[in-house]
Amino acid sequence: MNASPESLSDSPSGSTPDSTLHAFAAGLKAGITSAFIFVTIGTFIGIGALAHDFGFSLAWAVIGTVLIWAAPAQVILMTMMAGGAPLVEIAFATALSGVRLLPMVISTVPMLRGPRTRGYHLIFTAHFIAVAMWVEAWRLLPGVPRENRVVYLNGMGTSFCTVAAVSTVAGFFLAALLPTVLTAALLMLTPLAFLMSVTANARALADRLALPLGLVLGPVLAAYQVQFDLLWSGVIGGTLAYGAHRFRSARS
Amino acid sequence: MIMGELWPYLVMVLVGFLPNEVWRWLGLVLARGLDERSEIVVWVRAVATAILAGVIAKLTLFPPGALAGVPLSVRLASIVIGFVAFFLLRRSVLLGVAVGEVVLVAGALLVGL
Numbered sequence: 465m466n467a468s469p470e471s472l473s474d475s476p477s478g479s480t481p482d483s484t485l486h487a488f489a490a491g492l493k494a495g496i497t498s499a500f501i502f503v504t505i506g507t508f509i510g511i512g513a514l515a516h517d518f519g520f521s522l523a524w525a526v527i528g529t530v531l532i533w534a535a536p537a538q539v540i541l542m543t544m545m546a547g548g549a550p551l552v553e554i555a556f557a558t559a560l561s562g563v564r565l566l567p568m569v570i571s572t573v574p575m576l577r578g579p580r581t582r583g584y585h586l587i588f589t590a591h592f593i594a595v596a597m598w599v600e601a602w603r604l605l606p607g608v609p610r611e612n613r614v615v616y617l618n619g620m621g622t623s624f625c626t627v628a629a630v631s632t633v634a635g636f637f638l639a640a641l642l643p644t645v646l647t648a649a650l651l652m653l654t655p656l657a658f659l660m661s662v663t664a665n666a667r668a669l670a671d672r673l674a675l676p677l678g679l680v681l682g683p684v685l686a687a688y689q690v691q692f693d694l695l696w697s698g699v700i701g702g703t704l705a706y707g708a709h710r711f712r713s714a715r716s
Numbered sequence: 717m718i719m720g721e722l723w724p725y726l727v728m729v730l731v732g733f734l735p736n737e738v739w740r741w742l743g744l745v746l747a748r749g750l751d752e753r754s755e756i757v758v759w760v761r762a763v764a765t766a767i768l769a770g771v772i773a774k775l776t777l778f779p780p781g782a783l784a785g786v787p788l789s790v791r792l793a794s795i796v797i798g799f800v801a802f803f804l805l806r807r808s809v810l811l812g813v814a815v816g817e818v819v820l821v822a823g824a825l826l827v828g829l
Contacts, residue, residue, distance in 0.1 A: 503809050517781025524724050531733050536768050541732040543771065545724070546780065551731050559735035560767050563760040569743025577747075590740040639781070645824045647782035649817050652794055655775040656816040659795065660802045660809040662768055670758050674765035682770020683777045697770040702763030709758060 487612035491619020494604055498620075500596035501627055503657060507535050508628040510653030512635025514539065517651060518546040522636050529632045530625060534594055536561045539654055540694070553692050560698055568598040575601070576617065578610045585614050592621025595661060670702075670709040677701030790823030 495501065508529060515525035520542060528538050537558040544554045569590050576586065593601070601617055608616045639647050666672045681697035690696060776791050783791070798816020805811040 499810070503813075506810075506813060514780065517783075520724065524728065527725070528728055528732065531728070532736055534736050536771065537732060537736040539775070540767075540771055541728065543774070543780075545727060551727065554727075555731040555735045557767060558732055559738070560760075560764050561771075562736035562739045563764040565736070565739040566743045566746070567757050567761065569740050570747045573744060573747035586744055587741070590744050591737065593740060593743075644782050644785060645821055645829050648786045648824060648829075649821050651775075651779060651781060651783040652786075652791070652817060652820050653813065655772045655795060656798050656813045657809065658768060659772050659799060660812045662765060662772075663799075663802070664807055664809055666765060668758065668761070670762040671765045674762040675769045678766030678769025679773045681766070682773045685770075686774055686778065694767055694770045694774070698763045698767030701766030701769070702759065705762040705766065706759045709762070710755075 484612070484615050487608070487615040488619040488622075490608075491616040491621075492623045493619075494600065494616070495620040495623025496627070498596070498600050498624075500600060501624070503661065504596055504624055504628050505631045506653050507657045508631035509635035509638065509650055510657065511535055511538055512632040512637075513639035513647065513650035514542055514635075514654060515632070516636045516639035517647070518542050520545075522633065525636055526629050526632050529628050533591060533625060533628075534562060534565065535654075536658065539658075544694075553695060556692075557694050557698075560695070564595075565593060568595075569593050572598060572601050575605050576613050578613070589614055589617050589621065592617065592625065594624075595665060597621060597624055668709070669712060670705045673705035673708050674702050677704055785829060786820065786824045787827055790820060790827065793823055794820035 511529060512525055515522075515528070528541070532538050532541070540557050540561055541554060544557060572593055573586065573590075576589065597617075597620065600620065604620075605613050605617070635650060639650055642650070662675060666675055678697055678701045681701045682694060685693035685697050776795055777788070779786075779791065794816045797819045798812050801815035802808065802812025805815075
């Protein structure tokens, strides 16, 4: 998968070995002009609005966006903190929601690694990897010279992260200022955007089954006030979906 | 109290940042060895997807703040019609969300919110 270098070279940094600054600028531009930037704006306006309505401070919400850089973990953190969940349960839930980052990082690193790549460079870059960044990295990196890819992705991540931080601030204030109907619309952004981006990314059978199972189990367990409701709906729904995957693999 | 003000940040780092970020660090470590299609990765991804689905459903059915004032029927219509639109409009997340939002606002105005 390290092959196919010139197939998608519509990126401005093309095939010439650019300077570091130029590669960073090209990455910045690729982030700003990505179709996913709109989804990012919508998602983080929703995060900011959610933080406001749950009673968190603006600074806390913005630091959360930059530091955690994973909307699902942020939503889980806010929902559970506001609900007074035990810290252990919150940690388990955010950890499980973050598992999806593991295969994304694993599959991106081979595209980034070059003879002069240092470990600490990749720790910074790996922090930027989230769903949208991962999709765009896979689309654009083949057109970027290998020695510039880390810097390029850092530029793209800086774009996405800055836009997300500004959107968090915007969402926070919009939730405070807007009429009730529009605040409600901002809060609805999160479930809508999540449902569709999860569906768009669920290609494997196990993921496609885990989605409806979680949609049903989550609220049912919550309605019966089961402790660790989200954790259980994840483990039960995910394991059932995985079982179906194993069953089909065994049959074929 | 300083501690009282810092407490939410400490909680964020301990149970929000670290449990999430550790997967990125682990990804760097495992990048050489593990296959993305190994069985354990398939299972953890399914569990993660089901948790996220649970969060989506809870945010829709038991919503916070202003969204709680919108009737359940309007919230459900928003997410169902938005989801159908997403499939009809070439699986565009952007357009699906836009349709869901229009339904929510229109529904909320119709019931006189």
